[in-house]
Amino acid sequence: MKSRIIEKCCGPVLVEPIGSTEAEELAAAFKLLSDPIRLRILSLIANAPNGEMCACDLPEVIVRSQPTVSHHLSLLADAGLLTREQRGKWAWFRVEQERVGVLRDALGTG
Amino acid sequence: MKSRIIEKCCGPVLVEPIGSTEAEELAAAFKLLSDPIRLRILSLIANAPNGEMCACDLPEVIVRSQPTVSHHLSLLADAGLLTREQRGKWAWFRVEQERVGVLRDALGTG
DNA sequence: CAGTTGTATCGACAACTGTCAATATGTAAG
DNA sequence: CTTACATATTGACAGTTGTCGATACAACTG
Numbered sequence: 001m002k003s004r005i006i007e008k009c010c011g012p013v014l015v016e017p018i019g020s021t022e023a024e025e026l027a028a029a030f031k032l033l034s035d036p037i038r039l040r041i042l043s044l045i046a047n048a049p050n051g052e053m054c055a056c057d058l059p060e061v062i063v064r065s066q067p068t069v070s071h072h073l074s075l076l077a078d079a080g081l082l083t084r085e086q087r088g089k090w091a092w093f094r095v096e097q098e099r100v101g102v103l104r105d106a107l108g109t110g
Numbered sequence: 111m112k113s114r115i116i117e118k119c120c121g122p123v124l125v126e127p128i129g130s131t132e133a134e135e136l137a138a139a140f141k142l143l144s145d146p147i148r149l150r151i152l153s154l155i156a157n158a159p160n161g162e163m164c165a166c167d168l169p170e171v172i173v174r175s176q177p178t179v180s181h182h183l184s185l186l187a188d189a190g191l192l193t194r195e196q197r198g199k200w201a202w203f204r205v206e207q208e209r210v211g212v213l214r215d216a217l218g219t220g
Numbered sequence: 221c222a223g224t225t226g227t228a229t230c231g232a233c234a235a236c237t238g239t240c241a242a243t244a245t246g247t248a249a250g
Numbered sequence: 251c252t253t254a255c256a257t258a259t260t261g262a263c264a265g266t267t268g269t270c271g272a273t274a275c276a277a278c279t280g
Binding site for chain 2: 013014015016017018020023024026027028030031033034035036037038039040042043044046047095097100101103104107108110
C-alpha cells in the first residue's frame with residue numbers, strides 16, 4: 001500500500017495561491033503530522049544518537065503495540081518522511097529532513 | 111465548542127525531544143492543516159486583497175455548502191489560525207501569521 | 221533442518237471527520 | 251414589526267483512522 005509521496009509540490013501556501021490538487025497533496029502530507037504518536041516517533045528518531053533508531057525500541061517507549069508502531073512507521077516511510085534500513089533482522093529508521101523542509105516551507109518563509 | 115488553542119507549546123520537534131502532551135497539542139494543530147479545504151481557505155485569505163476575505167465569497171470559490179465552509183472557518187478561528195471580524199452582516203477573516211509560524215518552527219529551523 | 225526473534229500484514233472494531241439539508245440566530249433595511 | 255440576507259448550529263450519514271490480536275513473513279541461530 002503505497003501512500004502519496006511528498007514531493008516539492010507547492011510554493012509557500014500563505015504567499016502564493018494554492019490549487020485544488022496542490023491542496024490535496026499538502027493536506028495528505030500534513031495528515032501524517034496530525035497524530036501524536038507519529039510526531040513522537042519523528043522526534044524520537046531525530047533526536048536519537050546518530051539520528052537513527054531501531055524499530056524494536058519504539059513499542060516500549062511510546063507505549064503502543066508492535067503492529068501499531070509498524071503501521072505508523074510504514075506511513076511515514078511511504079511518504080518519504082522516514083528512510084528505512086534493514087540491518088540483520090532489525091529495521092533502522094532516519095528522518096528525511098528535506099521532506100520535512102518541504103512542509104515547513106509550505107507554511108511560508110517567516 | 112472551543113477547540114484547543116495553538117499556543118507556542120513546543121520548541122523545534124526535530125531538534126528537541128517532544129513529550130506526550132506537547133505531541134497531542136501539536137498534532138491537533140497540524141490536523142487543521144490536514145484538510146485540503148482548510149488549506150485552500152487559508153491560502154485564499156492570505157493572498158486576498160488586504161489579506162482579508164468575506165465568508166460570503168468562500169462557498170462559491172471552494173465549491174462547498176455554506177454550513178461546511180462555516181464549520182471549517184470556525185475550526186480555524188477557534189485554533190487561532192484565523193481572526194474573525196464582523197462588519198454589518200458580513201464576517202471577514204484574516205490569517206494569524208504568528209500562529210502559522212508556531213507550526214512552521216515546530217518542524218525545525220531549516 | 222527446526223527454533224527464535226524482529227517486523228509486516230490481515231481482520232475487525234470503536235472513534236473520529238467532512239459533508240449537507242434543515243433549522244436557528246443574527247444583522248440590517250423597509 | 252416584518253422581511254431579507256449572511257452566518258452559525260443541529261442532526262444524520264458515509265467514509266476514514268488508530269488500535270490491537272492473530273497471523274504471516276523475514277532473518278539470524280544452533
